[in-house]
Amino acid sequence: MTLNPSNGIDTRESLDPDDWGAMRALAHRAVDDAMDYLEQVRERPVWRPTPEHVAAQFARPLPKEPEGAERAYAQFRELVLPYQLGNTHPRFWSWYMGAGTPFGAVADLLASTLNPNMGGGNHVGNLVERQVIDWCKEIVGFPATGSGLLVSGGSMANFVGLTVARNVHAGVDVRTKGVGAIAKPLVFYASTEVHSCVQRSIEVLGLGSDWLRQVPVDSNYRIDISALKVMVAQDRAAGRVPACVIGNAGTINTGAIDDLAAIADLCAQEKLWFHVDGAIGAVVGLSAEHAPLVHGIERADSVAVDLHKWMQIPFEAGCALVRDRGAHYRAFTLTPDYLEHQSRGLASGDLWFSDYGPQLSRGFRALKVWLSFKEHGLARYGRLIARNIALAEELARIVRGNPHLELMGMGNLNIVCLRFNPGGVDEKALDALNEELLLRLHESGIAAPSYTKLNGKYCLRVALVNHRTKSEDLRVFVDAALRMGNDLRNSR
Amino acid sequence: MTLNPSNGIDTRESLDPDDWGAMRALAHRAVDDAMDYLEQVRERPVWRPTPEHVAAQFARPLPKEPEGAERAYAQFRELVLPYQLGNTHPRFWSWYMGAGTPFGAVADLLASTLNPNMGGGNHVGNLVERQVIDWCKEIVGFPATGSGLLVSGGSMANFVGLTVARNVHAGVDVRTKGVGAIAKPLVFYASTEVHSCVQRSIEVLGLGSDWLRQVPVDSNYRIDISALKVMVAQDRAAGRVPACVIGNAGTINTGAIDDLAAIADLCAQEKLWFHVDGAIGAVVGLSAEHAPLVHGIERADSVAVDLHKWMQIPFEAGCALVRDRGAHYRAFTLTPDYLEHQSRGLASGDLWFSDYGPQLSRGFRALKVWLSFKEHGLARYGRLIARNIALAEELARIVRGNPHLELMGMGNLNIVCLRFNPGGVDEKALDALNEELLLRLHESGIAAPSYTKLNGKYCLRVALVNHRTKSEDLRVFVDAALRMGNDLRNSR
Numbered sequence: 001m002t003l004n005p006s007n008g009i010d011t012r013e014s015l016d017p018d019d020w021g022a023m024r025a026l027a028h029r030a031v032d033d034a035m036d037y038l039e040q041v042r043e044r045p046v047w048r049p050t051p052e053h054v055a056a057q058f059a060r061p062l063p064k065e066p067e068g069a070e071r072a073y074a075q076f077r078e079l080v081l082p083y084q085l086g087n088t089h090p091r092f093w094s095w096y097m098g099a100g101t102p103f104g105a106v107a108d109l110l111a112s113t114l115n116p117n118m119g120g121g122n123h124v125g126n127l128v129e130r131q132v133i134d135w136c137k138e139i140v141g142f143p144a145t146g147s148g149l150l151v152s153g154g155s156m157a158n159f160v161g162l163t164v165a166r167n168v169h170a171g172v173d174v175r176t177k178g179v180g181a182i183a184k185p186l187v188f189y190a191s192t193e194v195h196s197c198v199q200r201s202i203e204v205l206g207l208g209s210d211w212l213r214q215v216p217v218d219s220n221y222r223i224d225i226s227a228l229k230v231m232v233a234q235d236r237a238a239g240r241v242p243a244c245v246i247g248n249a250g251t252i253n254t255g256a257i258d259d260l261a262a263i264a265d266l267c268a269q270e271k272l273w274f275h276v277d278g279a280i281g282a283v284v285g286l287s288a289e290h291a292p293l294v295h296g297i298e299r300a301d302s303v304a305v306d307l308h309k310w311m312q313i314p315f316e317a318g319c320a321l322v323r324d325r326g327a328h329y330r331a332f333t334l335t336p337d338y339l340e341h342q343s344r345g346l347a348s349g350d351l352w353f354s355d356y357g358p359q360l361s362r363g364f365r366a367l368k369v370w371l372s373f374k375e376h377g378l379a380r381y382g383r384l385i386a387r388n389i390a391l392a393e394e395l396a397r398i399v400r401g402n403p404h405l406e407l408m409g410m411g412n413l414n415i416v417c418l419r420f421n422p423g424g425v426d427e428k429a430l431d432a433l434n435e436e437l438l439l440r441l442h443e444s445g446i447a448a449p450s451y452t453k454l455n456g457k458y459c460l461r462v463a464l465v466n467h468r469t470k471s472e473d474l475r476v477f478v479d480a481a482l483r484m485g486n487d488l489r490n491s492r
Numbered sequence: 493m494t495l496n497p498s499n500g501i502d503t504r505e506s507l508d509p510d511d512w513g514a515m516r517a518l519a520h521r522a523v524d525d526a527m528d529y530l531e532q533v534r535e536r537p538v539w540r541p542t543p544e545h546v547a548a549q550f551a552r553p554l555p556k557e558p559e560g561a562e563r564a565y566a567q568f569r570e571l572v573l574p575y576q577l578g579n580t581h582p583r584f585w586s587w588y589m590g591a592g593t594p595f596g597a598v599a600d601l602l603a604s605t606l607n608p609n610m611g612g613g614n615h616v617g618n619l620v621e622r623q624v625i626d627w628c629k630e631i632v633g634f635p636a637t638g639s640g641l642l643v644s645g646g647s648m649a650n651f652v653g654l655t656v657a658r659n660v661h662a663g664v665d666v667r668t669k670g671v672g673a674i675a676k677p678l679v680f681y682a683s684t685e686v687h688s689c690v691q692r693s694i695e696v697l698g699l700g701s702d703w704l705r706q707v708p709v710d711s712n713y714r715i716d717i718s719a720l721k722v723m724v725a726q727d728r729a730a731g732r733v734p735a736c737v738i739g740n741a742g743t744i745n746t747g748a749i750d751d752l753a754a755i756a757d758l759c760a761q762e763k764l765w766f767h768v769d770g771a772i773g774a775v776v777g778l779s780a781e782h783a784p785l786v787h788g789i790e791r792a793d794s795v796a797v798d799l800h801k802w803m804q805i806p807f808e809a810g811c812a813l814v815r816d817r818g819a820h821y822r823a824f825t826l827t828p829d830y831l832e833h834q835s836r837g838l839a840s841g842d843l844w845f846s847d848y849g850p851q852l853s854r855g856f857r858a859l860k861v862w863l864s865f866k867e868h869g870l871a872r873y874g875r876l877i878a879r880n881i882a883l884a885e886e887l888a889r890i891v892r893g894n895p896h897l898e899l900m901g902m903g904n905l906n907i908v909c910l911r912f913n914p915g916g917v918d919e920k921a922l923d924a925l926n927e928e929l930l931l932r933l934h935e936s937g938i939a940a941p942s943y944t945k946l947n948g949k950y951c952l953r954v955a956l957v958n959h960r961t962k963s964e965d966l967r968v969f970v971d972a973a974l975r976m977g978n979d980l981r982n983s984r
Contacts, residue, residue: 009879009882009883009886009963010879011879011883011961011962011963013872013875013876013879014876014959014960015593015804015864015868015872015876015959016530016531016593016594016959016960017594017595020527020531023527023594023595024523024524024527026595026598027523027526027527027594027598027601028520028523030523030598030601030602031516031519031520031522031523031601032516033602034519034601034602034605035512035515035516035519037605037606038508038605039508039512046838047615047837047838049614050614050615050616050619054616055616055619058616058619058620058622058623059623060623061626061627061630062626062627062630062631062865062870063865063866063869063870064869064870064871065869065871066867066868066869066872067866067867067869068867069595069863069867071866072595072863072866072867073863075866076602076859076863079616080606080616080617080620080859081606083615083616084606084608084615084616084617085608085609085613085615085617085838086615086838087607087608087609088606088607094613094838094839095609097609097853098607099607100604100605100607101507101508102508102509102515102519102605103509103515103518103561103564104604105601105602105604105605105607106518106519106522106601107604108600108601108603108604109519109522109523109526109597109598109600109601109604110522110525110526110568110597111600111806112592112596112597112599112600112601112806112807112860113526113529113530113592113594113597113806114529114572114573114576114580115579115580115590115591115592115597115806115807116576116577116579116807117577117579117587117589117807118807121577121586122541122542123539123542123575123576123577123578124542124546124547124550124571124572124575124576125572125576125577127542127547127550128550128572130550131550131551131552134553134554135553135554138553138554139554152644152851152853152854152855153851153852153853153854154852154853155850155851155852155853156850156851159850163696166698174695174698174700175695175700175701176695176700176701176702177700177702178671178677178698178699178700178702178703179670179671179672179698179699179700180671180672180674180677180698180700181700182672185670185672196826196827196828196852197850197852199826200824200826200850201850203666203667203668204655204696204697204850205696205697205698206658206666206670206671206672206697206698206699207670207671207698208666208667208668208669208670208671208672208673209667209668210668210669210670211670306853308853312507314603314604314605314607314855315604315607315608315609315610315853315854315855315856316851316853316854316855332692334688334691334692335688340943342927342930342931342943343931344931344934344935345539345930345931345933345934345935346538346539346577346578346586346934346940347586347934347942347943358647358648358651358689358692358693358696359644359645359647359648359808360645360646360647360688360689361589361644361645361646361647361798361800361807361808362644362645362807362808363644363806363807363808364807367568367572368604371561371564371565371568372507373554373555374555374559374563374564374567375558375559375560375561375564376507376558377555377556377557377558377559378554378555378556379556379557380505380507380558383505384505384506384507387501387502387503387505390501391501391503394501435834438834438837439834439835439836439837441837442836442837442838442839443836443837448838450839451832451834451839467506467507467508468506468508469503470503471501471503
């Protein structure tokens with residue numbers, strides 16, 4: 001062992017490989033495995049359970065001694081690779097998830113290699129992120145002067161917008177004094193269909209979910225504007241402080257889009273903050289045909305945009321947009337001595353994204369968005385968004401045309417709720433039958449819808465976000481659902 | 493153009509490559525470029541500015557038409573790759589950042605290829621994350637029954653712990669009623685050296701930073717326990733509600749570690765929540781020699797652990813640990829119909845990490861931690877942690893032994909604050925001289941310390957977190973600092 005002569009510190013060991021050639025070879029194998037995985041995705045089942053003997057391997061204690069990259073990678077291939085959630089598969093339609101892309105994955109290799117901290121400093125990554133935020137503004141029709149931040153996804157994008165809304169409308173310096181110093185309760189409004197992450201933000205922000213008014217929806221699951229106006233007026237009359245309306249651009253249950261222009265009008269009139277949860281639909285404007293659906297989104301004070309859903313960027317990627325840059329900055333900035341910015345050198349520059357959100361250290365998620373937008377161009381995303389909507393319409397037609405299927409709900413977008421209903425079965429039995437049908441679809445590996453309840457009835461929910469889905473996938477699903485549904489009905 | 497005969501939907505276009513062979517070849521080139529970048533890191537300057545003609549390229553509007561992966565990658569190589577922050581370099585010691593590893597970057601390629609959503613569901617990724625959290629508990633001596641969540645880093649890990657602390661001590665159902673319903677102000681305590689992200693969490697949570705008491709520190713920058721006791725007693729006497737003490741396991745300025753055992757005693761006695769910001773030092777227990785420094789951390793109610801700092805995982809990776817699993821769950825869980833868990837199929841399983849934090853969709857950051865811990869074994873991390881501390885001691889010895897350098901501050905860990913001080917220069921001029929010296933060090937590309945003020949004096953701050961740093965790097969830095977410092981002094 002060669003020791004440093006001056007003090008005995010052995011500095012030969014590091015976390016870099018002893019043998020760079022071997023690490024490079026391993027990385028090339030990882031690329032081939034990754035490309036095989038994605039190229040052959042259609043040939044595999046959507047999902048399969050993790051066997052118990054595999055699950056048991058994840059209870060082992062902290063590895064003290066090196067197993068080495070080779071052995072770790074072999075375990076990855078054996079234990080991890082085969083038992084995935086399945087959202088890369090063309091017949092995965094659960095919840096609301098993107099499917100990723102091969103170049104998006106390569107981008108994450110590059111981002112983690114360069115490994116910059118995107119909290120601030122003078123380096124090119126900040127320019128990449130600024131440009132990606134500028135592009136997101138263009139997508140939703142926000143002014144170029146608006147502010148933004150890349151975040152982990154829709155939940156955090158909503159959180160950032162609602163934090164600014166709280167601070168602007170508090171009427172006190174809420175950062176120093178706290179919510180307890182606000183004289184009268186701040187009230188937020190959203191339809192009953194709003195995503196649960198909005199409630200969670202309201203709770204985290206100390207506002208209390210009792211002050212998130214649940215506004216009723218119409219038969220298309222859109223917010224009832226008249227009811228909203230009445231609630232705002234009642235709160236004002238009762239001495240409370242209406243602060244913010246959250247509009248849905250695509251609800252999670254059915255893809256319904258609120259009348260955003262009407263909400264914008266109301267907010268302008270009543271001087272309320274207008275926030276849009278656009279996790280699903282903020283990007284729908286990329287399709288000229290469907291852009292009118294989100295008319296009014298460009299008037300919002302803040303918008304939550306999701307990039308790992310319909311834009312198919314690998315997890316995690318979202319963007320918070322805030323019209324008023326100063327308000328956005330004032331909601332989060334804190335600059336202690338050790339973060340003070342310099343005039344030159346690596347701690348200079350005017351882009352310190354840590355001033356605009358809850359994270360100080362931040363990863364280079366901007367790179368995968370930047371590379372993917374360049375790879376495909378936004379017109380292609382627009383075509384694929386339109387196609388997903390057309391596929392949803394196609395599925396709805398198939399369901400309507402089949403006497404054993406019932407269309408349960410459909411917004412203007414890409415989410416179809418349906419159930420197997422051969423007739424002559426009561427509601428309770430239909431719920432049980434459809435729940436079992438869903439589980440068998442998953443277990444067969446044929447297709448992966450999720451489920452929800454609409455008006456208390458159990459539905460299969462098909463969210464067609466996937467860029468790999470083709471018409472034939474819908475037919476494979478419908479054929480399997482009918483066959484399994486009839487088997488189930490006959491066996492009862 | 494072949495259209496689907498039934499309805500005219502052309503489903504041949506997707507975000508997958510037309511030519512998988514070409515994408516595969518590009519990915520292999522990306523691997524070679526990534527490995528070259530890391531293998532040759534020592535041969536490059538730590539940092540260099542982004543030229544204006546390069547910066548100008550990032551103002552172009554949204555790309556409408558495809559540029560293709562090849563062209564996008566060429567732009568990455570030309571515009572992005574060369575102008576990095578530099579924290580992969582052995583002489584980057586700014587702020588407090590990890591340097592990443594090649595296998596960690598490969599792990600992110602794999603994670604983004606499989607692209608699971610780690611919010612929940614039944615898939616093996618959850619088992620990987622659970623195991624990584626179990627390992628983090630082992631590292632800090634937490635009980636196996638404790639709870640945890642992988643998060644983006646130290647800021648969010650502190651945020652999660654402090655959210656649970658707020659909710660547990662509110663005395664009301666703060667999630668529904670809000671902070672405004674808390675009868676008497678909740679008071680949090682931390683030393684004046686606490687990281688700014690703690691203040692930001694307190695602000696976001698609606699508690700108000702006025703209620704974060706800044707407790708004085710002793711000459712070693714450790715919290716003054718007597719002063720803390722007095723403050724708690726005074727707040728109680730004044731009818732306020734002491735709720736939580738935040739202990740520092742490694743302050744950002746100097747690496748100081750509070751007397752965690754004494755804080756634990758006080759919290760037990762006063763029934764306060766004991767949170768530890770261990771972003772820097774929670775992992776110091778991996779070195780048996782230094783483990784006594786963080787004695788008492790294992791008694792905390794919650795701990796923020798950072799994995800992209802001393803554990804060198806690529807950004808972003810942190811872990812929030814919470815002793816009381818029920819309290820952790822109750823602080824965040826929300827399960828609407830569309831997320832209701834099933835008994836079988838892909839929506840079954842008992843691991844829904846979205847119940848434990850602010851994000852619903854979550855990326856597979858667990859994989860890079862899992863693979864890296866297996867690759868190296870925790871004993872190696874312990875040796876490298878001890879080595880960084882030894883290097884800090886070596887640098888302090890060099891500084892003490894040189895009449896033109898002054899040691900300004902040093903905790904027990906790996907952060908050394910120093911300045912060039914040849915004698916005969918007044919304080920104001922010393923500040924200016926050292927600020928210019930720092931900028932020239934950055935601009936030369938030789939070494940990248942950061943800066944802070946200690947007792948109002950400008951210091952170069954060397955945070956030795958880097959697994960690539962050797963003794964010779966310290967000498968290169970000291971020689972350059974002395975040469976540049978004397979040049980500066982002589983030219984004034």
